Amino acid sequence: MPQNNFASRKSKIAGIGMYVPPNVFTNLDLTKYMDTSDEWIQERTGIQERRYAHRTNETTTTMAVEAATIAIQRAGITPQEIDFIVFATLSPDYYFPGCGVLLQRAMKMKEIGALDVRNQCSGFVYALSVADQFIKTGMYKNILVVGSEKHSFGLDFTTRGRNISVIFGDGAGAVVLQSTEEDNQGILSTHLHSDGESAEILAMYNPGTHANHWMETPVADFNEGEMGDMFMSHAMIDHAQNFPNMDGPAVFKKAIVKFPEVIMEALQTNGLATADINMLIPHQANLRIAQFVQQKLQLRDDQVYNNIQHYGNTTAASVPIALCEAWEKGLIRDGDLVCLAAFGSGFTWASALLRW
Numbered sequence: 001m002p003q004n005n006f007a008s009r010k011s012k013i014a015g016i017g018m019y020v021p022p023n024v025f026t027n028l029d030l031t032k033y034m035d036t037s038d039e040w041i042q043e044r045t046g047i048q049e050r051r052y053a054h055r056t057n058e059t060t061t062t063m064a065v066e067a068a069t070i071a072i073q074r075a076g077i078t079p080q081e082i083d084f085i086v087f088a089t090l091s092p093d094y095y096f097p098g099c100g101v102l103l104q105r106a107m108k109m110k111e112i113g114a115l116d117v118r119n120q121c122s123g124f125v126y127a128l129s130v131a132d133q134f135i136k137t138g139m140y141k142n143i144l145v146v147g148s149e150k151h152s153f154g155l156d157f158t159t160r161g162r163n164i165s166v167i168f169g170d171g172a173g174a175v176v177l178q179s180t181e182e183d184n185q186g187i188l189s190t191h192l193h194s195d196g197e198s199a200e201i202l203a204m205y206n207p208g209t210h211a212n213h214w215m216e217t218p219v220a221d222f223n224e225g226e227m228g229d230m231f232m233s234h235a236m237i238d239h240a241q242n243f244p245n246m247d248g249p250a251v252f253k254k255a256i257v258k259f260p261e262v263i264m265e266a267l268q269t270n271g272l273a274t275a276d277i278n279m280l281i282p283h284q285a286n287l288r289i290a291q292f293v294q295q296k297l298q299l300r301d302d303q304v305y306n307n308i309q310h311y312g313n314t315t316a317a318s319v320p321i322a323l324c325e326a327w328e329k330g331l332i333r334d335g336d337l338v339c340l341a342a343f344g345s346g347f348t349w350a351s352a353l354l355r356w
């Protein structure tokens with residue numbers, strides 16, 4: 001197991017910000033498009049409402065700019081002082097290039113490095129871990145770490161897609177990471193994991209380079225202009241393969257094992273126990289998952305923060321949004337032990353333990 005304590009320098013969250021679009025979409029609103037109900041959604045997921053970005057005027061990058069502007073301001077620096085961007089999203093503005101460079105352009109930053117992380121629900125914790133290593137080695141001073149998602153642009157808003165589309169929402173969260181000399185402050189350790197065995201059970205297959213089972217035409221028989229169909233074709237759209245796929249119960253079963261495991265790994269690495277946690281910020285996948293984890297770890301209500309009720313699952317944005325909101329409400333104070341934990345598509349899962 002790699003250890004995180006190779007350097008004496010630590011990184012701390014110097015500023016944090018969040019943005020959610022003003023457009024509130026309730027469970028009742030969803031019933032206009034699909035056969036579902038407020039009761040079903042609340043009972044299975046805890047979600048009451050979510051935010052949807054403006055169809056044309058808001059993108060994953062514009063929401064990230066809003067969150068990042070606040071984080072940078074709170075860190076007491078300017079966008080020009082950021083020396084690296086790590087941007088986590090599964091819903092980028094373009095297939096390529098990634099959102100990191102779009103954020104660099106939009107915020108008129110210097111010609112700094114911009115890295116995109118594609119780890120879905122674990123994306124922000126992975127991104128934070130990457131940034132943490134760069135601060136510890138002394139390579140960068142101010143790193144902007146962002147999680148942002150515009151799910152509403154690509155969900156199946158028919159009864160066929162209801163098991164997925166009711167869960168997800170849009171939003172962005174961002175932090176500025178800086179180095180700290182303080183003993184009682186900063187990221188203590190991060191822990192990253194993956195198991196690709198079940199990669200397809202929570203996935204969006206297209207556009208992609210994999211072979212599609214309904215494409216049996218040998219390449220040699222393709223007519224002129226048909227080659228590109230391998231990437232995104234009418235057949236894919238006809239088979240609803242332009243939407244995400246999820247085996248919900250299988251995700252649930254794995255999540256309730258891996259969440260507690262990776263939280264305990266973080267605590268044990270630092271010689272701490274669940275009773276030492278002041279605030280657990282679990283990725284907001286499903287309120288039932290978070291409640292199961294809380295029960296398993298025997299945490300009190302005041303040790304766990306959930307806001308999925310109002311934002312749905314915002315994937316890479318959920319951890320920084322929940323962290324920001326908990327901090328803004330005064331629920332996280334200087335010196336508190338905060339644990340961030342996430343699980344999602346891949347499967348990938350991750351945790352970070354920090355002193356605020």
Ligand code: COA
Pocket residue numbers: 035036037040041044045121162163164166167202246247248249250251252285286289313343344345
């Ligand atoms: N409204 C009404 N009914 C719905 C529905 C919806 N939005 N979505 C699915 N159903 C129906 C199904 O069609 C099924 O009907 P049937 O029994 O007639 O076949 C029934 O509800 C039960 O479906 P199932 O998928 O077994 O429900 P579930 O209790 O497992 O709940 C999830 C579904 C998705 C809420 C749940 O599995 C879950 O949250 N899993 C984890 C997903 C997750 O966290 N994803 C993000 C990963 S980070």
